Amino acid sequence: MGSKAFYKYVRWDGTDVHSGTLRWAPQGAVARRGAVIRHPSSRQMAPHARHYLSASDNPRTWSWFGQRLLQLEPLDPAGVYLNSTDGGPDEYGALAWRIVRELDPFTVLLGPQGAHVRQFVERVGEVITEDQCEELDAVLVASSRDRHIVQAVARDAKRDPSSMLAHDSLRGVANVGTWYGLRCDATRDALWALVAQDLIGTADSVTGEELSEEVFDRLTTPCRQQGLLERAFD
Incomplete structure (x- = not known):
């Protein structure tokens, strides 16, 4: 022991x-x-x-x-x-x-991008308003297939940011704005993509579909265009 x-x-x-x-x-x-x-x-x-x-x-x-x-x-x-x-x-x-x-629970539960996930959540909480959320969702380019791929690859690696949305560690850094901001499809897409960024090139264990650079870019485009997200390894 x-x-x-x-x-x-x-x-x-x-x-x-x-x-x-x-x-x-x-x-x-x-x-x-x-x-x-x-x-x-x-x-x-x-x-x-x-x-x-x-x-x-x-x-x-x-x-x-x-x-x-x-x-x-x-x-x-x-x-x-x-x-x-x-x-x-x-x-x-x-x-x-x-x-x-x-x-850091973020790193333990969500992998090597944990610190970046925390920064992203905090930033969303500081700046996202109801109008901005609607604007972000209006320029979505990711497909439901893109979302399936990133979520499957992340979960294969035992990383699930959806569980963190109910996690008290997230609540601890989150303010009211964060909770509203993370209801946006665009911010949720970016959250999943950031968690799985080091897994680009990895395939879903069930379908064999790969998390590609193109999938990552489509998932993060609205948030990157608004300056909410920078790639962790740029």
């Missing part, structure tokens, strides 16, 4: 998602490597969630519940408990965890 990686989502202020009372990371600062978080009252492991602090060995587990993602290691590897009853097949419990590092 010593080399196994564990993960924990917490609130933006660094406290636990369930109660907001246990601090895992400082508010407004990156979690400190080596910091130890102990159960506030339990001193003996017991097979019930209230007696331990939970974590997962899969960073995608419970990703919709929290906004910040921590990588952990158990203070006592021999004391890690696998809870397949209260939690799930990848939920583990320990009386104390040590912080290894803080990770």
